Amino acid sequence: MREIFRDDHNIFREQVRRFIEREIVPHHERWEEEGVVPREVWRRAGEEGLLCVGIPEQYGGGGGDRGHSAVMIEELARVNATAVGFTTHSEIVAHYLLSYGTEAQKMRWLPAMAKGEIIAVIAMSEPGMGSDLRAMRTSAKLEGDHYIVHGAKTFITNGINADLAVTATKLNPDDKRLTLLCVECDRPGFSKGKKLGKIGLRGQDTAELFFDQVKVPVGNRLGEENEGFKYLSNQLAWERLIIGIRAAASLEAMFDETVAYTRERRVFNQSVLDFQNSRFKLAEAKAQMTMLRVFIDHCLKLSMDDTLSADVAAMAKLVGSEMQNKLLDEFLQLHGGYGFMNEYRVSRAWVDARVARIYGGTSEIMKEIIARTIA
Numbered sequence: 475m476r477e478i479f480r481d482d483h484n485i486f487r488e489q490v491r492r493f494i495e496r497e498i499v500p501h502h503e504r505w506e507e508e509g510v511v512p513r514e515v516w517r518r519a520g521e522e523g524l525l526c527v528g529i530p531e532q533y534g535g536g537g538g539d540r541g542h543s544a545v546m547i548e549e550l551a552r553v554n555a556t557a558v559g560f561t562t563h564s565e566i567v568a569h570y571l572l573s574y575g576t577e578a579q580k581m582r583w584l585p586a587m588a589k590g591e592i593i594a595v596i597a598m599s600e601p602g603m604g605s606d607l608r609a610m611r612t613s614a615k616l617e618g619d620h621y622i623v624h625g626a627k628t629f630i631t632n633g634i635n636a637d638l639a640v641t642a643t644k645l646n647p648d649d650k651r652l653t654l655l656c657v658e659c660d661r662p663g664f665s666k667g668k669k670l671g672k673i674g675l676r677g678q679d680t681a682e683l684f685f686d687q688v689k690v691p692v693g694n695r696l697g698e699e700n701e702g703f704k705y706l707s708n709q710l711a712w713e714r715l716i717i718g719i720r721a722a723a724s725l726e727a728m729f730d731e732t733v734a735y736t737r738e739r740r741v742f743n744q745s746v747l748d749f750q751n752s753r754f755k756l757a758e759a760k761a762q763m764t765m766l767r768v769f770i771d772h773c774l775k776l777s778m779d780d781t782l783s784a785d786v787a788a789m790a791k792l793v794g795s796e797m798q799n800k801l802l803d804e805f806l807q808l809h810g811g812y813g814f815m816n817e818y819r820v821s822r823a824w825v826d827a828r829v830a831r832i833y834g835g836t837s838e839i840m841k842e843i844i845a846r847t848i849a
């Protein structure tokens with residue numbers, strides 16, 4: 475038992491696990507082929523209270539804390555269903571609205587998001603922008619009581635299913651400051667590109683979004699003008715810890731599967747696990763995973779206490795994502811040729827994990843954040 479979780483967290487985990495085993499695992503392979511998770515799955519998750527679990531009950535959420543959120547993140551990672559985009563919707567977009575939205579905005583969007591009736595996305599990345607948010611070009615020009623939004627976004631998680639996009643814009647193209655606008659996806663001038671083909675996370679619909687002189691009411695602005703970069707930065711520590719949480723949970727699940735496989739698989743009249751190389755590889759992995767788990771749970775406690783700093787969150791993402799990629803490669807190798815087959819979950823986990831070193835800020839950016847704390 476991990477001390478970070480209370481009894482209510484553990485009870486919630488049982489509910490989450492039952493839902494995932496019933497509603498996600500049997501269908502996940504088909505969703506990967508289709509490149510999208512059906513909207514009815516979102517609605518069923520909403521009906522069971524599994525969306526927006528950290529949002530207060532007055533706004534339709536579960537009223538839980540970061541521990542409940544971590545349970546949901548871990549259970550999706552455990553079955554390699556990170557591609558199901560609940561986390562971006564519930565743990566990122568919903569918390570932008572909770573933290574910076576007006577009461578009217580919260581009541582307008584959060585209850586529908588918690589029910590799975592509205593799927594919300596964060597629209598930051600742009601073609602050619604890379605990790606430099608200040609270099610974005612999407613513009614918003616104030617005309618009367620509306621902003622006129624023009625530009626394009628890319629790599630948008632849940633982009634095909636999206637109903638609402640929290641969109642980062644610039645009021646002045648020569649200014650580095652950002653303004654966040656909530657753009658409903660049925661507004662004239664808004665359009666979605668085709669699903670983007672990816673090597674991993676294929677069940678997650680990822681798309682480009684286009685804004686062609688879209689009129690957005692001033693009442694849809696999230697927070698104050700030109701304060702968007704501060705808002706984005708304030709949420710990044712949790713977003714990066716999410717990636718570390720996923721890494722630890724994925725590794726633990728794939729470790730167990732690798733042990734089971736090597737115990738049963740026989741080569742040269744003995745099990746693969748009987749070879750000293752296999753035992754040493756797994757022993758080293760277990761030692762590293764144990765250290766990662768202790769650190770990630772420590773970071774989760776800091777997050778629950780609202781004391782997680784940007785540099786420590788960067789450490790969690792950097793160490794977690796790099797270790798995940800390294801050890802999953804070892805686990806795949808221990809599966810031999812079968813590790814390269816889609817029918818084995820380790821192969822899909824290995825491919826899906828590669829993006830963890832890129833999204834949420836690349837490993838190189840994490841190193842830069844940590845390096846700034848070195849005197």
